[in-house]
Structure formats: structure tokens, C-alpha cells
Amino acid sequence: MQKLVVFSGAGMSAESGIQTFRNSDGLWEQHRVEDVATPTAWAKNPELVQRFYNARRKNILQAQPNAAHRVIAQLQQYFAVQVITQNIDDLHERAGSRQVLHLHGNIRFARSSAPNANPNMLYPIQGDHLDLQRDLCPQGYPLRPHVVWFGEDVPAYSEAEHMVQQADIFVVIGTSLKVYPVAGLVHHVNPNAQAYYIDPNAQAQHLPTQYKKIALSATQGLSQLVEQLIQGAT
Numbered sequence: 001m002q003k004l005v006v007f008s009g010a011g012m013s014a015e016s017g018i019q020t021f022r023n024s025d026g027l028w029e030q031h032r033v034e035d036v037a038t039p040t041a042w043a044k045n046p047e048l049v050q051r052f053y054n055a056r057r058k059n060i061l062q063a064q065p066n067a068a069h070r071v072i073a074q075l076q077q078y079f080a081v082q083v084i085t086q087n088i089d090d091l092h093e094r095a096g097s098r099q100v101l102h103l104h105g106n107i108r109f110a111r112s113s114a115p116n117a118n119p120n121m122l123y124p125i126q127g128d129h130l131d132l133q134r135d136l137c138p139q140g141y142p143l144r145p146h147v148v149w150f151g152e153d154v155p156a157y158s159e160a161e162h163m164v165q166q167a168d169i170f171v172v173i174g175t176s177l178k179v180y181p182v183a184g185l186v187h188h189v190n191p192n193a194q195a196y197y198i199d200p201n202a203q204a205q206h207l208p209t210q211y212k213k214i215a216l217s218a219t220q221g222l223s224q225l226v227e228q229l230i231q232g233a234t
């Protein structure tokens with residue numbers, strides 16, 4: 001089976017009703033990123049950060065996978081599919097994708113905010129709410145969302161890089177490619193692989209010529225591409 005690697009960003013879940021990160025006003029759900037998605041924000045105002053992610057989690061739990069998430073799961077019948085996502089939602093998994101690597105964490109989990117906490121020790125969150133006073137790790141530190149904040153390491157990056165290098169087909173969907181280091185993944189694709197970039201804003205993106213740009217939404221772009229992919233696999 002050929003290896004098909006999907007690299008998704010916030011645009012992948014836009015049609016599920018989850019806002020992308022950069023709207024034209026440069027804010028994320030009415031907040032400056034520095035106020036809610038950095039270690040400094042957590043140190044300064046953990047209540048605001050916790051409230052912000054509780055609201056994101058509530059929104060994500062109410063959302064449903066869209067047709068594009070479902071198509072990717074169906075492609076598992078024809079390809080060895082690996083999803084690499086920047087998204088902190090779990091819509092790929094809920095659509096049925098079995099191999100999903102979260103580069104920026106998964107909001108359904110928490111980890112300890114202790115200074116030397118093991119980043120791999122994860123706590124599943126029941127419901128949509130983490131409470132700063134009540135939800136504590138065994139050492140007594142508050143649990144924080146399992147998300148990678150700006151300025152933090154991306155521990156899964158090298159694993160993702162390896163997956164991209166191995167891809168026979170690489171499909172990038174709904175990402176502005178402005179968040180580093182992960183945006184750099186697009187440059188690790190094998191020159192012999194088929195590479196696609198689906199995003200309404202695709203034409204404005206500078207990418208190696210190997211990439212075929214599909215300037216459509218995730219659902220429209222994938223429904224256009226899927227027949228061609230399946231024909232190539234059978």
C-alpha cells in the first residue's frame with residue numbers, strides 16, 4: 001500500500017464550525033495570542049488561559065467531523081494513511097482516522113504545570129472543564145491543557161519530519177504555514193512524491209513547484225481530489 005500523509009491545520013476544521021486561528025483581525029477568538037497561548041500568559045493569568053481553553057474545548061466537543069475528515073478516514077481502505085495535525089481538536093479521530101499525530105497537543109487531555117513535569121504524563125479530561133483549584137496533579141500543581149504554546153518545544157516534530165519524508169502522496173490542508181517550526185514540514189517531502197495543497201488561499205502561498213495547489217475549502221478540495229487518488233491506488 002502506498003503511504004498517504006495528510007498535514008492539516010485549522011482550516012481543516014473550519015467547516016465543522018471551529019474558527020481558524022488567524023482571522024483578518026489577527027486575534028484568536030477575540031484574544032491576543034500572547035494573552036492566552038504562551039507560558040508567560042499562564043504565569044501571569046492562569047485563570048484567563050484556563051477559561052480560554054475551556055471555551056475552546058466546549059466548542060470542539062459540540063462540533064462534528066466534516067466531510068473532509070470523513071474522506072480522509074475512508075482513504076484508509078486504499079492507502080496507509082498517516083495524519084499529522086496542528087489542530088488541538090480530535091475531529092480526525094472521531095471521523096475514524098487511526099493514525100493521528102498531534103503536533104500541538106490535544107485539548108481533550110491535560111498535563112501537569114509543575115516546573116519539571118513529565119510532558120508525556122497525560123490526564124484525560126472528563127467533560128469540557130479544567131478547574132484551576134480542583135484539577136491538580138499528584139504533586140499539587142494545577143493541570144494545564146495539553147497544548148503546545150508559542151515559545152514551547154514541539155516534541156513530535158522529528159517524528160513528523162520522518163513521516164513526511166516517507167510519503168508517496170502528501171496532502172496539506174487548511175494551514176497558513178505561518179506557525180513554525182511545523183510549517184517547515186512542507187519542505188521535507190520526497191521530490192518523487194505527489195504533493196497537494198488545499199486551501200482557499202492556496203494561490204497566494206509560496207511553495208515548491210512540486211505542489212499542486214487546489215484553491216478550495218477542505219471539503220470541496222478533497223472531494224475533487226479523492227477520485228483521482230483512489231484511481232491511482234487501484
Ligand SMILES: NC(=O)c1ccc[n+]([C@@H]2O[C@H](COP(=O)([O-])OP(=O)(O)OC[C@H]3O[C@@H](n4cnc5c(N)ncnc54)[C@H](O)[C@@H]3O)[C@@H](O)[C@H]2O)c1
Pocket residue numbers: 008009010011012013014015018019020021022023086087088089104173174175176177178179198199200201216217218219
Ligand atoms: N481546530 C483547531 O484545533 C484549531 C483552531 C484554531 C487554531 N488552532 C491552532 O492554531 C495554529 C494555527 O495555524 P494554522 O496554520 O493551522 O491555522 P491558521 O489560522 O494560521 O490558518 C488557517 C488556514 O485555513 C485556511 N482556511 C480557512 N477556511 C478553510 C476551509 N474551509 N478549508 C480549508 N482551509 C481553510 C485559511 O486560508 C488559512 O490558510 C495551529 O497550530 C493550531 O494548533 C487549532
